[in-house]
């Protein structure tokens with residue numbers, strides 16, 4: 001049995017790391033359990049230009065600084081965990097890992113974020129890592145002087161398309177609607193980039209190749225007309241799915257499987273809070289995740305005092 005902590009945080013992205021900074025700074029013994037390495041979705045973005053007080057940084061640097069801050073305040077960080085069981089209804093909450101480790105806490109904060117939504121088209125699974133990517137920062141360099149497609153029409157898709165022009169010779173944005181859902185300034189920047197082309201009202205219906213991706217079929221949705229295009233890479237930015245599969249039946253989720261919280265980030269179970277992209281809310285940004293993490297940690301501290 002590991003220590004009994006005041007606060008167990010599940011997830012080490014911006015929301016979880018911020019919760020860790022606040023609760024360990026308040027001298028609450030805190031552990032963050034993270035699947036894989038720390039940082040969350042932020043590490044997938046090359047350029048973060050909208051985090052207040054930091055003029056321009058990359059996602060990895062920002063997340064790494066948050067991690068260092070949490071650690072410096074005494075927060076324990078455990079990476080590459082695989083949680084197999086939650087027993088969180090009582091006053092002492094228990095989290096079990098697949099390697100037999102058991103963590104107990106007086107409060108829990110879920111900050112499990114989300115993962116990219118997949119195209120679910122034939123060939124996508126086969127060419128993941130050999131032509132299909134969900135991370136411009138991680139894979140952009142592999143497509144230097146190559147022609148690629150970016151799928152999506154929101155802020156992430158357009159911003160990542162612009163950043164991918166640093167590598168690719170040509171970027172074609174394929175979007176299902178006739179308009180984009182991004183901020184006007186982002187749309188303007190994308191449209192004025194000479195390396196970027198647009199295929200609107202269309203979707204990828206199949207990905208094909210040999211050892212790596214070579215072609216995609218694109219369907220023009222209003223007409224149903226299909227076109228085959230030669231392409232070296234496809235980057236997919238079409239939204240997210242909350243990481244809450246193992247929470248179904250444990251805490252209240254909405255119909256989108258997002259964690260339902262009140263203004264204090266309290267879930268349906270006393271002493272259990274949630275923060276960031278995994279919660280039910282309209283906007284998902286680093287700033288909103290860190291704000292939620294702050295509130296969740298302060299609420300957990302208040303719960304422990306009472």
Ligand SMILES: Cc1cc2nc3c(=O)[nH]c(=O)nc-3n(C[C@H](O)[C@H](O)[C@H](O)COP(=O)(O)OP(=O)(O)OC[C@H]3O[C@@H](n4cnc5c(N)ncnc54)[C@H](O)[C@@H]3O)c2cc1C
Nearest residue numbers: 011013014015035040041045112113114276277285286289
């Ligand atoms: C490509 C891209 C670009 C973006 N660019 C920007 C930008 O420029 N500016 C901006 O403000 N926002 C941007 N965002 C959004 C921003 O990254 C997210 O809103 C933010 O990371 C959410 O933080 P979070 O901590 O809630 O979740 P996440 O960042 O998703 O972190 C969740 C963490 O929990 C871990 N986890 C999940 N399940 C479990 C489990 N069962 N057990 C243990 N750990 C678990 C994950 O491994 C992960 O480390 C971008 C997102 C993407 C995908």
